[in-house]
Amino acid sequence: MCKSYYYGSSQEIVLEKSTKEINQQLTAEAHLNKFLGFAQTNSAALAVYRLPNESKLKILCDLSGGKYIQELNLEDLSSGFLMHPFRTGLNKIVHFEAEVLGEILLTPNDNDTTAEISLDWLRSPSEQIEAKIEEASEFDFSILAKNDNLRSTFSSEYIQMVEEGIQSIKREEFYKVVPSKIKHIESDNNVNLGQAFINACYKYPNAFVNLTFSAKTGLWLGASPETLIEDKKGEYFKTMALAGTQRKSEKSIAETTWTQKEIEEQAYVSRYIINCFKKIRLRDFDEIGPKTVEAGNLLHLKTTFKVHTESANFPELGSVMLKLLHPTSAVCGMPKESALEFISKKEKHDRSYFSGFMGPVHLSGLSHLFVNLRCCQINNQTVTFYAGAGITEDSKAEKEWEETEMKCKVLSDVIFGI
Template sequence: MDNFTKEIENIKINTETAIDQFLAFAQKNNAAVAIYRLPNDSRLQIICDLEGGSIVEDFNLDDLSTGFLLHPFQEGEKSIVHFNAEILAEINIQSNHKNHSKSEIKWNNTPDESLVKEIFENSEKFNFSLLQHNGISDSISSEGYISMVENAIKEIKNNTFYKVVPAKTKNIEYNNSIDLGKAFLKAAHKYPNAFVSLTFSENTGLWFGASPETLIEEKKGDYFKTMALAGTQAIEDKSIAETTWTQKEIEEQAYVSRYIINCFKKIRLRDFDELGPKTVQAGNLLHLKTTFKVDTKSVHFPELGSVMLKLLHPTSAVCGMPKDTSLKFILEKEKHDRAYFSGFLGPIHLNEMSHLFVNLRCCQIDNEKVTFYAGAGITEDSKPEKEWHETEMKCKVLSAVVFGK
């Protein structure tokens, strides 16, 4: 082992500072970076593509190299982008929220000496003023969203679809900059069961999120996993086991589970385990979750992850049922571009594991404002005002982290 390798293996740095330095490095060098923490993990992980990421068309998950994938809600609104893992690093963040102690960076590949020096010796900060304007000018008003929900309920009663998930945007202006390193670690501590991510590239812009929903989890040649997550209520001063759900919320969750089972039926897959529904906590919110798992080795279906990814997205949890008619309603009635909200993202083929999450509880940061996105599942029994308040609760999950509100 040469002296440089020994030296970089012993680098210790404040984690908040490291996050900011990787972002500044990516911006200065037109690189792409994904900083993330998997659910119930103590490691912050970093993937950096020095070429800025690649736009992918009609991709097959199995054909992509180790890296990070961002997929929009609708192809054509934004590009599907893959970050190749040219730099791979991780930091243990188990106790970082309590103090400002320095942590050791573990490199999963050995980067060039000049790159390491540029990342950690660069005094420049991430320049928020250079971010592109995201084109979303106004927040969706309560009147506008409630009207959209009322239209959705009418279409459901006319048998156009059974469920639809209209979304809204909420803009909050900011001055100068946001402490992204601090916000990331706060989200990681506050939402241990969520996939916390911070991604930046010229193609995708700057996105931050804490998603509670797995789209697929796959260990190559071993197993495939997905989940149905729906129904939302604020946590109360009682145990999760005592939580009660309305018929509307139970029905909404059942639609998402049925959608997944129908995807299995399309490929004639009958051998799967179903666990749930059960009540789970995501920050200060509760949801109903059902987990589906397949032993890909025993069913002789090694490509199941790639096949199911194309069938699942967009799931009924972010779109509706049936998919075609609910999607048509969304594209006609929503006045904003969802971009990467309700798409999916995550690391792929890292140590033979792929983790892709529905991009929920997320926001996009431009040079003037932070745009928060949230949707609500609408069924025939929905109450428009209640659905508006649900989207407000969902936006607060992340805005409270970013702005401390």
């Protein structure tokens, strides 16, 4: 029996890593589908995720189903997984306790569904729970909610919203706004969730790929390219500005060119982060970028900001910055308050957890939260995709509609195996 050490916000948590593996080797997708079936039938909360540029899939399970958080204070949370909606109210902040932890190592050949993979327990469940996971039946989509009254956003609706946003910008009500839309696709409930997750891992090597389920939050799958915060206890704090979107071409990333509109959009996000630092009188930080990064078939502009927390002597920096940053300029607009008011009046759908944030907290001393982009919610006989586009004075409404269609298609191809 060997031990791995994970650090929570207040005390050291020792996780026992069992040398015992599940007796029957399964494919990675089969492991994931068994965990989903187990979580559903046992009212547990489940988070499966793969951090950017890593080869390990993490599986985290809260046997009690997760708990609601009234007010987020990152430093007070125990090790687990956090889901935060775009706006609190109808949708709640939910924390999954890390009661069961496991990991699966993916190699370049593991996208072959016949490959046998072993699940390694990081925090071993009881033999009774382990047996229930092994014997779990398939996930039952019919038990999920059925959104009969939900429909896709019409192109005419979105284009009008963009045009109204441009007019508001010209009146100097705000400088940028990010209207979103939904694309509602009917499904016959035969989505292979485990395989869709594996597909997303290979499609989005630089993204935070996630699959979450609980009775409190529903069933979500996504691949976010955007870090909200990365907080390594006693070492560093990171955040990023990500904006501008174009389709990946045959050119190398180094040869990518950007329009003035896209450069300006990215600069707004960077300035917003710098202004947040100014509010808390934090002046010592590293600014890296902007540079072009890849996310699936799309390219974005990214600037990374890093603070060395030991020298800054600011132990609550993670919580303070979360309150200042969310919702970011990349998903809401700038100034935040007036852009948020526009979104609240014009959007006809509930964003729910789209453009909120999620991720592991206090695992290996690290809290890594991502803006919930490139995501969908899966319900009974439907999959709802969410997408938005940053609007500035130079935006063209039809082009912004095309950008949201492109974002939805990249993920829908993964979900439906196209």
